[in-house]
Structures are given as C-alpha cells and as structure tokens.
Amino acid sequence: MTDYRVKGFALAGGAAGIKPDRKKDLGLIISDTPASVAGVFTRNQIQAAPVVLDRQRVAGGVCRALIANSGVANCCTGEKGMADAIGMTRAVADRLKIIPDQVLVASTGVIGPNLPMAKIETAIPGLVADALPTGFPDFAEAIMTTDTVPKLVTRRMTLNGTPFTVTGVAKGSGMIHPDMATMLAFICTDMGAAPLTLQKILKTGVDATLNRISIDGDTSTNDTCLLFANGQAGVSLQTAADEACFGEVVHDVLGELARKLVADGEGATKQVRIDVQGAPSDTAAHVVADTIARSALAKTAFFGEDANWGRVVAAVGRAGVPIDPEKLTVRFGDVLVFTNGSGTAAAEAEPVAQVLKQPRFTITVDLGLGTAAVSVHTCDLSVEYVRINADYRS
Amino acid sequence: MTDYRVKGFALAGGAAGIKPDRKKDLGLIISDTPASVAGVFTRNQIQAAPVVLDRQRVAGGVCRALIANSGVANCCTGEKGMADAIGMTRAVADRLKIIPDQVLVASTGVIGPNLPMAKIETAIPGLVADALPTGFPDFAEAIMTTDTVPKLVTRRMTLNGTPFTVTGVAKGSGMIHPDMATMLAFICTDMGAAPLTLQKILKTGVDATLNRISIDGDTSTNDTCLLFANGQAGVSLQTAADEACFGEVVHDVLGELARKLVADGEGATKQVRIDVQGAPSDTAAHVVADTIARSALAKTAFFGEDANWGRVVAAVGRAGVPIDPEKLTVRFGDVLVFTNGSGTAAAEAEPVAQVLKQPRFTITVDLGLGTAAVSVHTCDLSVEYVRINADYRS
Numbered sequence: 001m002t003d004y005r006v007k008g009f010a011l012a013g014g015a016a017g018i019k020p021d022r023k024k025d026l027g028l029i030i031s032d033t034p035a036s037v038a039g040v041f042t043r044n045q046i047q048a049a050p051v052v053l054d055r056q057r058v059a060g061g062v063c064r065a066l067i068a069n070s071g072v073a074n075c076c077t078g079e080k081g082m083a084d085a086i087g088m089t090r091a092v093a094d095r096l097k098i099i100p101d102q103v104l105v106a107s108t109g110v111i112g113p114n115l116p117m118a119k120i121e122t123a124i125p126g127l128v129a130d131a132l133p134t135g136f137p138d139f140a141e142a143i144m145t146t147d148t149v150p151k152l153v154t155r156r157m158t159l160n161g162t163p164f165t166v167t168g169v170a171k172g173s174g175m176i177h178p179d180m181a182t183m184l185a186f187i188c189t190d191m192g193a194a195p196l197t198l199q200k201i202l203k204t205g206v207d208a209t210l211n212r213i214s215i216d217g218d219t220s221t222n223d224t225c226l227l228f229a230n231g232q233a234g235v236s237l238q239t240a241a242d243e244a245c246f247g248e249v250v251h252d253v254l255g256e257l258a259r260k261l262v263a264d265g266e267g268a269t270k271q272v273r274i275d276v277q278g279a280p281s282d283t284a285a286h287v288v289a290d291t292i293a294r295s296a297l298a299k300t301a302f303f304g305e306d307a308n309w310g311r312v313v314a315a316v317g318r319a320g321v322p323i324d325p326e327k328l329t330v331r332f333g334d335v336l337v338f339t340n341g342s343g344t345a346a347a348e349a350e351p352v353a354q355v356l357k358q359p360r361f362t363i364t365v366d367l368g369l370g371t372a373a374v375s376v377h378t379c380d381l382s383v384e385y386v387r388i389n390a391d392y393r394s
Numbered sequence: 395m396t397d398y399r400v401k402g403f404a405l406a407g408g409a410a411g412i413k414p415d416r417k418k419d420l421g422l423i424i425s426d427t428p429a430s431v432a433g434v435f436t437r438n439q440i441q442a443a444p445v446v447l448d449r450q451r452v453a454g455g456v457c458r459a460l461i462a463n464s465g466v467a468n469c470c471t472g473e474k475g476m477a478d479a480i481g482m483t484r485a486v487a488d489r490l491k492i493i494p495d496q497v498l499v500a501s502t503g504v505i506g507p508n509l510p511m512a513k514i515e516t517a518i519p520g521l522v523a524d525a526l527p528t529g530f531p532d533f534a535e536a537i538m539t540t541d542t543v544p545k546l547v548t549r550r551m552t553l554n555g556t557p558f559t560v561t562g563v564a565k566g567s568g569m570i571h572p573d574m575a576t577m578l579a580f581i582c583t584d585m586g587a588a589p590l591t592l593q594k595i596l597k598t599g600v601d602a603t604l605n606r607i608s609i610d611g612d613t614s615t616n617d618t619c620l621l622f623a624n625g626q627a628g629v630s631l632q633t634a635a636d637e638a639c640f641g642e643v644v645h646d647v648l649g650e651l652a653r654k655l656v657a658d659g660e661g662a663t664k665q666v667r668i669d670v671q672g673a674p675s676d677t678a679a680h681v682v683a684d685t686i687a688r689s690a691l692a693k694t695a696f697f698g699e700d701a702n703w704g705r706v707v708a709a710v711g712r713a714g715v716p717i718d719p720e721k722l723t724v725r726f727g728d729v730l731v732f733t734n735g736s737g738t739a740a741a742e743a744e745p746v747a748q749v750l751k752q753p754r755f756t757i758t759v760d761l762g763l764g765t766a767a768v769s770v771h772t773c774d775l776s777v778e779y780v781r782i783n784a785d786y787r788s
Contacts, residue, residue: 046711046719076707076719078736111704112737221708296690296775297783304784310505313470314615317440325440325470342472343506381690383784386777389691390698 004136004154006165007190008032008232011135013142016123018071018109018116026120027142028127029066029186030096035230037063037104038198040206042223048075049085050105051224057101061195063228064102067092067124068184070143070171072115074107075221084115091124106184106224108145108171136167143171143184146388151260153253159245162235164191168253172261185210185225185257191246192236193229201247202227209254212286213262213293213377225254262377267384270302271360277373278366284321285374288365291319292376299381305356309337309347316365327368333361398530398548400559401584402426402626405529407536410517412465412503412510420514421536422521423460423580424490429624431457431498432592434600436617442469443479444499445618451498455589457622458496461486461518462578464537464565466509468501469615478509485518500578500618502539502565530561537565537578540782545654547647553639556629558585562647566655579604579619579651585640586630587623595641596621603648606680607656607771619648656771661778664696665754671767672760678715679768682759685713686770693775699750703731703741710759721762727755 009031016026039058041051057063067088074081089103096103107115130138140150154167170185193201206225227250237243263271274292279285292298295315301308309330316323316330330338333355337347346352355361403425410420433452435445451457461482468475483497490497501509524532534544548561564579587595600619621644631637657665668686673679686692689709695702703724710717710724724732727749731741740746749755 044708044711045717046707073704076704076732076735076737078734081736111702111708112741221704221711296779300780300783303780306784308505310467310470310615313440314438314505317438317615323439338470340472341470342475343470347506381780383777383780385690386694386697386775386780389694390700390777 002152002154004152004167005133006167006188008230009188009228010131010133011139012127012130012132013135013138013140014123014127014130016069017119018069024138024142025069025071026123026127027068027139028092028131029139029188029228030128030131031064031228031230033230033232034062034064034102035228036061036193036195036198038195038202038227040202040225042221044221044223046076046221048073048107048222049077049081050074050107051222053082053085053089054104054106054224054226057104058226060101062102063104064098065092065096066104066106066186066226068106068143069115069120070145071109072107072113073109073111073222074115075111077112077114080114084117087117088120091121092128095125095128104226106222108143108184108222111221136169140169140171143169145171146266147171147264149264151257151264153256153260155249155253157245157249159191159235159242162233164233164235165189166191166249166253168257170257170261172264184222185254187227187250187253189227189229190231190233191229192231192233193246197237197243198227198229201243201250204247205251205254208251209258212375213258259377262379265379266388267382267386268379269359269382270380272302272378272380273362274376274378275362275364275373276367277364278368278370279372279374280370282372282374284367285372286376287321288316288319288367289374289376291315292363292365293378296381299378302356302380303382307332307337307347307352307356309343312363312365313338323367324369329366329368331364332356396546396548398546398561399527400561400582402624403582403622404525404527405533406521406524406526407529407532407534408517408521408524410463411513412463418532418536419463419465420517420521421462421533422486422525423533423582423622424522424525425458425622425624427624427626428456428458428496429622430455430587430589430592432589432596432621434596434619436615438615438617440470440615442467442501442616443471443475444468444501445616447476447479447483448498448500448618448620451495452620454495456496457498458492459486459490460498460500460580460620462500462537463509463514464539465503466501466507467503467505467616468509469505471506471508474508478511481511482509482514485515486522489519489522498620500616502537502578502616505615530563534563534565537563539565540660541565541658543658545651545658547650547654549643549647551639551643553585553629553636556627558583558627558629560585560643560647562651564651564655566658578616579648581621581644581647583621583623584625584627585623586625586627587640591631591637592621592623595637595644598641599645599648602645603652606769607652653771656773659773660782661776661780662773663753663776664774666696666772666774667756668770668772669756669758669767670761671758672762672764673766673768674764676766676768679766680770681715682710682713682761683768683770685709686757686759687772690775693772696750696774697776701726701731701741701746701750703737706757706759707732717761718763723760723762725758726750
C-alpha cells in the first residue's frame with residue numbers, strides 16, 4: 001500500500017446519496033493549520049458556481065479545507081447554485097469552527113441539476129469525523145465520475161535536508177481538454193510557501209502537464225486545480241533554488257496525474273504521446289500537437305491499430321500553422337513514415353504495424369522549421385467512448 | 395427516375411480495379427464544347443496532387459473534361475503523384491483529342507499509396523466510349539468511398555424565358571469539415587457564363603453551404619468543388635439580375651448536396667441543424683456553431699437521444715467568442731432549455747426528449763449580443779462512426 005500521507009492534512013470520502021447505488025460522492029480535505037493556496041481554473045466562459053467562488057477565495061491566499069462532490073456539477077444553476085456552493089463551505093466551516101472564506105468547494109458531474117443540499121449537509125458532520133491522514137484514497141474515489149480508477153500520486157523529497165511530501169489527487173475522464181485539461185486535481189504538500197510563489201509554481205506546472213493532454217477536445221465548465229501548502233514539514237521556500245527544486249516535484253506529480261487521466265480517458269485503449277518538434281514557436285508546436293490529438297480520424301485509426309499516417313499528416317496540414325510539406329517528417333514509434341512530401345516504404349511494413357499494437361506509443365512530427373517542441377498526451381477514440389457518452393447522465 | 399441530364403454533358407462511371415470487388419471507382423465528365431469552369435479547393439496545407447494541378451488549370455477558365463477516381467487519394471505522393479495526375483488527364487485528352495490543359499482531375503480515398511496507373515489508363519477508353527447524358531448516377535457511384543448512397547441534385551429553371559439546368563454530384567462522408575467541407579462536388583450547367591462570374595457565384599454558394607457543414611472536424615487534403623458551365627442552354631448571364639437568379643439556383647443545388655452529405659455522414663443516425671443567432675458578427679456566429687458541431691460530447695449525446703443541453707452550453711462557453719451567460723438562450727427544437735444562466739424546468743420534461751428522438755432536429759443558440767446568424771449542419775457521433783474509421787483503409 002502506497003503511503004500518501006502529508007503532514008497536517010486529513011481527508012475523507014463518503015456517500016451522501018448524490019450518486020445512486022451508495023457510491024462515494026462527497027470528499028473533504030482539511031489542513032490542520034492555515035495553508036497557502038494556489039488555483040488554476042477552466043477558461044470556459046460558462047463557469048460552474050464553485051469555480052466562480054473559488055476564484056474569489058483563492059485570491060485570499062489562505063485555505064483550511066476543501067469540500068468536493070461528484071454526480072452534479074452545480075453549473076448553469078444561477079443564484080441558487082452560488083448559494084449552494086457557499087452553503088457547502090459554510091456547513092464545513094461551522095463544523096470545523098473556521099471561517100467559510102477559507103473553505104473551497106468543487107463539483108463535477110452533470111451540468112444543470114441543483115445539488116441535493118439536504119443530503120450534503122447531513123453527510124458533512126460524518127465526513128469531518130472520519131477525516132484521517134490516510135484518507136487520500138477515499139477522497140480520490142469520492143470525486144470520480146466515469147473514471148474507472150482513482151488517481152493518486154505521491155512524492156517524498158528533501159529540501160536542504162528536510163523531508164517534505166507532495167501528494168496529488170485527480171479525476172477525469174471525459175470533457176478533457178486544455179484550459180484546464182482536467183476536471184479536478186488537488187495537490188497537498190507540507191512545504192511552506194507564500195501564496196504568490198505557490199501560484200507561480202502551480203501555473204507553470206499545469207501549463208506543461210494538465211494543459212498538455214486531450215481526451216475529447218471538450219473543455220469543461222468545472223475544471224479546477226488547487227495546490228495547498230501548509231508548511232508542516234518544517235521547511236519553506238526561501239530561495240530561487242528552493243522554488244526550482246519544489247517546482248520540479250510539483251511538475252512531476254502533475255505530469256503523472258495527467259498521464260493517469262489520459263490512461264483512464266473514457267473508453268481509451270491506447271495512450272498516445274504526440275511529440276511535435278522543429279516548430280517555429282511553442283505555440284505553433286502546441287497547435288499542431290493539439291490538432292492531431294483532437295482529430296477524430298487519427299484517434300479512430302489508433303483505436304483500429306491502423307498506421308494511417310495520412311490522417312496525421314492531414315491534421316498537421318489543417319492545423320492553421322504555416323508548414324512546408326517537403327520539410328515535414330512523421331514517425332510512428334521509431335519508424336519514419338513520411339518524409340520529402342511522401343510516405344515511405346516502411347510506412348506499409350510490419351514494424352510500424354507492431355508500433356500500433358502497443359498500448360502506448362509515440363508519434364513524432366518534425367516540422368523542420370525551428371527548434372520549439374511540445375508533447376501532448378492523448379488517447380484513442382473507441383466505440384466505448386461513444387457508448388459511455390451516449391448513456392452518461394449521472 | 396429523376397432526369398439529371400444537362401445539355402452538352404456526357405458522363406460515365408466504371409470499375410478500373412482501384413477498389414476491390416469490382417466496385418465503380420473511375421468517373422468521367424465530358425463537355426461537348428469548351429465550358430467555363432470555376433473551382434474551390436481545400437485550405438489544408440497538405441494538398442493532393444490533383445488539387446495542386448486543378449488550381450493551376452482552373453485559372454485558365456476553360457475545361458472540356460474531368461476524370462475522377464475513388465479508392466486512392468493521390469496525396470503525399472510527391473513528384474510521382476503529380477506525374478500520375480497529369481497522366482490521367484493526358485489519357486483522357488488523347489482519347490478525346492483535346493488539349494490536356496483543359497482536362498481536370500480529382501481523387502479521393504486513402505492518403506499515401508500511388509495510383510494504379512496501368513489500370514486507370516486501360517479503363518479510360520471504355521469510359522470515354524460509355525459516356526452518356528444519362529451517366530450522372532454512374533459517375534456519382536464511381537466517386538463514392540464510405541458513402542452509403544450516391545448524391546445527386548438537379549434543378550431546372552428559366553432565365554429570361556430560356557430553360558436551363560444545374561445538376562450537382564457530390565461524395566462525402568468522412569474527413570468532412572469546412573475549408574472545403576466536402577471531399578468532391580461537381581456541378582454541371584448549360585448556362586453560359588464567363589469564368590470570373592462563375593467563380594464569384596461558386597465561392598459565394600460554397601461559403602454558405604458546403605463550408606457550413608461538419609461531420610468530424612477533419613478537413614480533407616483533397617476537397618474539390620468544380621462548376622462547369624457550357625452555355626448549351628442558349629442563354630448566358632448578362633446582367634446582375636441574371637447572376638443573382640442563376641446564383642440562387644447554384645446555391646440551392648449546393649445546399650441540398652451539403653444536406654445529403656450530412657445525412658450520409660459516416661455512421662450518422664441524426665441530422666442536426668445548429669442555428670446560432672444574436673451574434674455580434676457572422677464570424678462569431680460561425681465559430682460558436684462550429685464548436686458545437688465539433689463537440690464529441692454534444693454529438694454523442696445526440697446519438698444517445700439525450701437532451702444534454704449542458705454539453706451544448708459548455709461548447710458555447712469554450713468557443714473563444716466573448717459571451718454573456720445571462721443573455722444566452724438555448725432551444726432544442728421549440729423547447730427553451732437554457733435562459734438567464736440556468737436550465738429550465740422544460741429541459742427535463744417529455745417534450746424535449748421527443749425532440750431528440752427525431753431523425754432531424756434543430757438546436758437554436760441565441761447569444762443575445764447582436765443580429766448575426768449562421769446555420770451549420772452536422773450529425774451525431776455514433777458507435778458506427780468509430781467502427782467505420784477504425785476499419786477503413788480502402
């Protein structure tokens with residue numbers, strides 16, 4: 001059993017009856033002491049009430065607790081939705097005897113319905129009583145929707161000789177696309193850090209990880225990533241070198257969470273890394289990688305284990321970034337399939353077919369126009385993705 | 395039987411052996427006399443050899459014949475591909491004793507492989523011999539790939555008392571998205587018109603029809619729409635009023651072809667019209683409509699007959715166009731499902747469920763920010779779409 005504990009944090013996850021079948025649907029994170037907090041939120045203009053509320057409260061820089069539910073997104077719910085989001089934080093604050101402004105809230109699930117507030121308020125005292133340092137897995141389960149596995153990552157490192165821990169929890173697994181790329185991700189650390197420093201580290205980390213994955217191109221209304229740092233490790237960020245060291249650990253945790261989200265993408269049978277190199281700028285590289293990662297035709301070919309490089313090349317051509325077909329090269333795994341404006345003989349041979357049969361593979365696109373490079377992680381588009389989303393309404 | 399004939403045009407469609415199972419795969423259009431020609435082509439930067447060649451030749455303004463094949467796209471085929479495209483036109487020109495520069499060529503199918511030129515050159519004399527004014531249906535069949543039905547539309551009208559005909563043929567049915575929106579569409583008319591006039595009419599018509607549909611968001615490398623006008627009706631465009639009258643007929647034919655393409659979208663079970671109104675500009679309206687039409691989550695909900703308006707609202711929010719959620723309204727059919735920032739009670743009731751059960755329905759999004767409006771036609775994303783594209787390689 002992995003030890004996910006982080007000094008000074010207690011968590012719980014339980015079933016409040018928001019989802020049917022007594023599945024866990026309500027989770028709580030408590031920091032024993034006020035933690036610095038940083039947040040990154042969806043750029044969708046339709047934003048759920050908890051996102052609007054958290055944006056305001058994260059600006060305060062200090063947090064004591066987070067309450068999160070799955071099953072209902074509390075989005076497009078108007079004034080009632082905002083009152084409910086505030087109500088959830090108040091119920092937690094009352095029980096913990098802390099101020100509601102230092103409680104954050106997150107919701108994930110169906111857009112539209114109101115939260116069953118009576119059920120949630122009834123469940124909160126039990127959650128508070130159950131919260132334990134070992135509660136990460138219960139919390140991770142409580143925020144799942146169509147996820148098939150809970151997603152947890154932990155790293156223990158030392159800074160200037162003092163050990164500290166960073167543990168992250170996230171949930172996917174549809175409506176996944178940059179701006180933010182995940183529905184919900186929460187990172188707890190016992191490192192000490194000022195809120196502004198924390199925000200910079202989180203933003204940098206998210207841009208290179210959660211904002212570099214795509215499952216279906218649909219940016220959610222509820223995407224939220226929060227980083228809590230309570231300083232209980234007895235060490236805090238003092239120098240630029242400290243920040244760099246800690247930033248790397250956060251980046252590492254976010255990166256692994258991102259990969260777990262893609263691996264558990266709705267209906268996914270393949271994990272595909274799209275490496276775009278030789279681009280004139282990072283933005284150009286990202287746009288090209290993103291266009292491939294969103295191409296329904298490329299993704300169905302991955303599902304069919306078909307080395308249909310023509311669909312990848314066609315996606316590059318329509319990405320909107322100026323390219324020179326003669327300078328473009330494409331590799332599936334290590335096999336060069338496109339160069340000098342044409343497909344290669346190897347593109348039709350056995351080694352490339354073997355690449356597609358792997359559960360994970362890399363497609364490398366070199367534009368031959370510069371030095372910028374970006375990696376995007378995506379998955380295939382399967383029959384099961386369609387089934388899940390044709391049926392999903394809970 | 396519909397009469398598709400257009401004075402002075404003869405067509406044929408036959409099996410050259412490019413596709414397996416002796417399916418028709420090679421089509422020919424001949425104009426008895428030199429026809430004015432206009433063309434609109436893909437904006438994908440990866441362009442098939444026939445697209446590159448036709449762009450040059452259409453600039454000449456005059457055309458006598460078109461040869462088109464399915465099965466192989468002749469794309470990403472380098473110098474050999476260009477030589478093959480020219481070779482196809484030369485084989486037709488030699489047989490008809492016309493100059494190759496007045497023969498156009500189009501290809502659709504898998505990207506990468508070279509054309510089986512010997513088979514094509516062997517088949518061309520037979521096609522020339524078989525060409526008949528009644529050959530439209532044979533030609534339409536010869537350009538099909540995953541299409542399940544041939545797509546033909548004809549209109550007979552009069553201009554200043556003289557009857558004329560416009561007949562269009564098109565094929566879909568994957569890699570369908572604006573810039574151009576269709577793989578191949580050919581319109582024949584016996585109207586007389588100067589090439590520049592024809593180009594203006596075609597461009598206007600395509601922008602409002604074929605560039606307003608989306609099946610899977612993947613813009614093809616081979617998209618080509620050509621309009622041939624041979625003047626055999628004995629009437630020609632002289633005045634602005636003439637142009638407007640004829641332009642309307644062309645628009646009508648293109649519009650019906652576009653709807654036929656969507657109806658036969660790969661795996662489609664629903665035809666969905668997305669009407670975006672109240673936008674600050676046509677561009678804004680188009681971007682919003684397009685984002686909904688490309689949303690995997692919205693499209694799988696259509697397939698599941700789920701009135702999941704939250705996915706439509708979320709797509710509006712991430713379209714990148716400034717919106718005001720409070721002014722936004724969304725209707726499924728006639729049922730108001732979202733207004734004043736919230737879902738309506740009607741959104742969960744029976745009438746809206748009935749809308750989704752129809753094979754065709756309209757979703758109306760009013761941004762409440764202006765007067766611009768755009769309609770985009772799309773289809774659902776079905777289990778069958780994924781199956782077709784996981785398997786398709788011929």
